[in-house]
Amino acid sequence: MDIKEIQNLIKFVAKSGASEVKLEMDDIKITIKTGSESDTTIVHQVPATPIPQATPVAAPPVVTEVTTQVKEPAATEDSKYITIKSPIIGTFYRKPSPDKPLFVEVGQTIAEGDVLCIIEAMKLFNEIESEVSGKIVKILVDDSSPVEFDQPLFLVDPS
Structure with missing residues (x-):
């Protein structure tokens, strides 16, 4: 090892x-x-x-x-952002199909109800909609990656 x-x-x-x-x-x-x-x-x-x-x-x-030493997450810059978390376990996708454009990108302004991504669970594709309005600051998961329940997916600046 x-x-x-x-x-x-x-x-x-x-x-x-x-x-x-x-x-x-x-x-x-x-x-x-x-x-x-x-x-x-x-x-x-x-x-x-x-x-x-x-x-x-x-x-x-x-x-x-x-x-x-494992550092605890610093509550400095990220404290002003809203974290959008995964509501289910599955595979995270940033676009509806390989030949389509991304749902959202860093810097894009989103509104409540906008589709942010798709999470596939047991061959069902679930659209994840935003519950907040704001600007995408960071995308925390890579495309086609497995995600857990309550795993942070996006950071959104509500201002």
Whole structure:
């Protein structure tokens, strides 16, 4: 398991909300504990095969500690924006079909009732309409990406 996979695992656990995850494989043990102050990951790596040495010297075990700080979302700039969230689980699409134009783009002014995107769930295509009027500041999800219930999709400036 390389460092990239460990970092992805840390991100996944942080998003899932689990308080502790333990993973043990043949040559590696990983414990990820999430707390209110910081997220800590401890990785213990044990050599897969012992290496015989010419002189009887005790080899220290290989222990690697990885500590990451997960920053809480800053409530500075984004606090003045309204977040439009996904009402269902499914696949997010920014346009009605591949050959059609996008529903909305960053900087576009929207009105209440405008279609912002489509979320496909079980072969049903659900149009997601805006409940607010304003200007699209940021699109938080990539086209054709899976989305969860209550996942932020758009930031809208109501002013």
